[in-house]
Amino acid sequence: MLEVRRFLQARKWMKSNESFLKTWHAHVGYKLNLFRLFESGEKVHTIAKTYDWDEELLESWVDVGLSVGHLKKNITGRIKAKKKMVRFATVDSDESAGILLREMMELHIPTLLEYPDLIQRKDKRVYQDQAFGEVVAETSALLEKAALPAVMKLVTKSKPGSALDLGCGYGGYLAKIHHQFKGMKLTGVEKNRDVFNYARQRLPDDIQLLNQDLTAFLNNQNDSVDLVMVHNLLYYFPKDKRGALLKNISELTTPGGKISIITPIHHSQYGGMFTSAFNAFMTAHANLYPLPTIDELKELATISGLTMLSAEPIIKEGGWFIIIFTKN
Ligand SMILES: C[S@@+](CC[C@H](N)C(=O)[O-])C[C@H]1O[C@@H](n2cnc3c(N)ncnc32)[C@H](O)[C@@H]1O
Incomplete structure (x- = not known):
C-alpha cells in the first residue's frame, strides 16, 4: 500500500511538472529565434548546419515542441512552427510576449532553484x-x-x-x-x-x-x-x-x-x-x-x-x- 502511495505521489509531481515543459520550450525557441527559423517549414539538419548548432540537442527540442503542440511535422519531414508561437514567442513580432519567458526562466526560476543553498548559507542573491x-x-x-x-x-x-x-x-x-x-x-x-x-x-x-x-x-x-x-x-x-x-x-x-x-x-x-x-x-x-x-x-x-x-x-x-x- 505504501509503495502504491509513493508511486502515485511521484506520478502526481511528474504530471504537474508537465506544464513547465511548455514554458521551457517556448523560452529556448524565443532565445534562439527558432519559431521564426521554422516558420515556413525546415529540416532540423539544415538549421543546425546553417548556424553550426548541436543537431542532437536541436532535434530533442523539436521533439518536445511536437509533443507540446508548438511545432508540427509536414509530410516531407520538415518542421513548421505553429503560427501562435511565431506571433507570441518571436523577438521581432509586434505581438511578442516572449520577454515574460525571459523574466520567468532567467530570473525567477533560477532564483527559486537556489533556495536550498540560500537558506543554508543565510545568503541572498544580488539582483543585477x-x-x-x-x-x-x-x-x-x-x-x-x-x-x-x-x-x-x-x-x-x-x-x-x-x-x-x-x-x-x-x-x-x-x-x-x-x-x-x-x-x-x-x-x-x-x-x-x-x-x-x-x-x-x-x-x-x-x-x-x-x-x-x-x-x-x-x-x-x-x-x-x-x-x-x-x-x-x-x-x-x-x-x-x-x-x-x-x-x-x-x-x-x-x-x-x-x-x-x-x-x-x-x-x-x-x-x-x-x-x-x-x-x-x-x-x-x-x-x-x-x-x-x-x-x-x-x-x-x-x-x-x-x-x-x-x-x-x-x-x-x-x-x-x-x-x-x-x-x-
Ligand atoms: C518594474 S519596473 C516598472 C516600470 C513602470 N513603472 C511600469 O510599471 O511599467 C521599475 C522601474 O523602476 C526603476 N527604479 C527602481 N528604483 C529606482 C530608483 N530608486 N530611482 C529611479 N528609478 C528606479 C527601475 O530601473 C525600473 O525601470
Whole structure:
C-alpha cells in the first residue's frame, strides 16, 4: 500500500511538472529565434548546419515542441512552427510576449532553484539591474494593458494638470496620458540608463524625462504635482524606507492630488500562489524587498498624510492591484 502511495505521489509531481515543459520550450525557441527559423517549414539538419548548432540537442527540442503542440511535422519531414508561437514567442513580432519567458526562466526560476543553498548559507542573491533592467521594464510594459483603464479613469476623473511617474521604465503610462490629455505637464524619473535611453527615444520631447535616482529627485523637487504614479516600484525599497518615500511623495503632492500605486499585494484575497512565489523571488535578493500587504499600505497612508480611496485588482490571478490615495 505504501509503495502504491509513493508511486502515485511521484506520478502526481511528474504530471504537474508537465506544464513547465511548455514554458521551457517556448523560452529556448524565443532565445534562439527558432519559431521564426521554422516558420515556413525546415529540416532540423539544415538549421543546425546553417548556424553550426548541436543537431542532437536541436532535434530533442523539436521533439518536445511536437509533443507540446508548438511545432508540427509536414509530410516531407520538415518542421513548421505553429503560427501562435511565431506571433507570441518571436523577438521581432509586434505581438511578442516572449520577454515574460525571459523574466520567468532567467530570473525567477533560477532564483527559486537556489533556495536550498540560500537558506543554508543565510545568503541572498544580488539582483543585477544592468543585466536585467530592460527585461524587467519590458515585462512591466506588458502589464500596462491591464492597468491602463484604471489609470486613465483616474486621470479622467481627477483632471490633474501635472503627473509624475517615479521609476517610469519605458514610460508607457506617460505616453498614453500624453496622447489622450493634451497640455498636461508630464515628468518621468528612471535610474537605469539603458531603460531611460530607450524611453527617451520613444517618448515625445515635451514629456520631461530624468535619468536619476528618484530619492535624490524627490529631495530636490519643489514644484508640486497633481498625480504621482508609483507603479511596480515598492519592492525596490526596503519596508523601513517606504514610510520616508511615501512622506516625500506626499509632500510633493498638491492637496487633493492623487497617488496611484500598482503592485502585487501579499496575502490579499487574490493570486495567493503567484504572490507567494513573487515574494519568494524578491526576498531571495539583497537589493529587492518583500511585497506590501494591504495593511502596510494603509499604515503608510496614515503616516504620510494620505487617504486610501480604493484598492482594485487589475490582474486577479496575480494578486496585482492599483491602489489610489489622495493627499489630505
Ligand atoms: C518594474 S519596473 C516598472 C516600470 C513602470 N513603472 C511600469 O510599471 O511599467 C521599475 C522601474 O523602476 C526603476 N527604479 C527602481 N528604483 C529606482 C530608483 N530608486 N530611482 C529611479 N528609478 C528606479 C527601475 O530601473 C525600473 O525601470
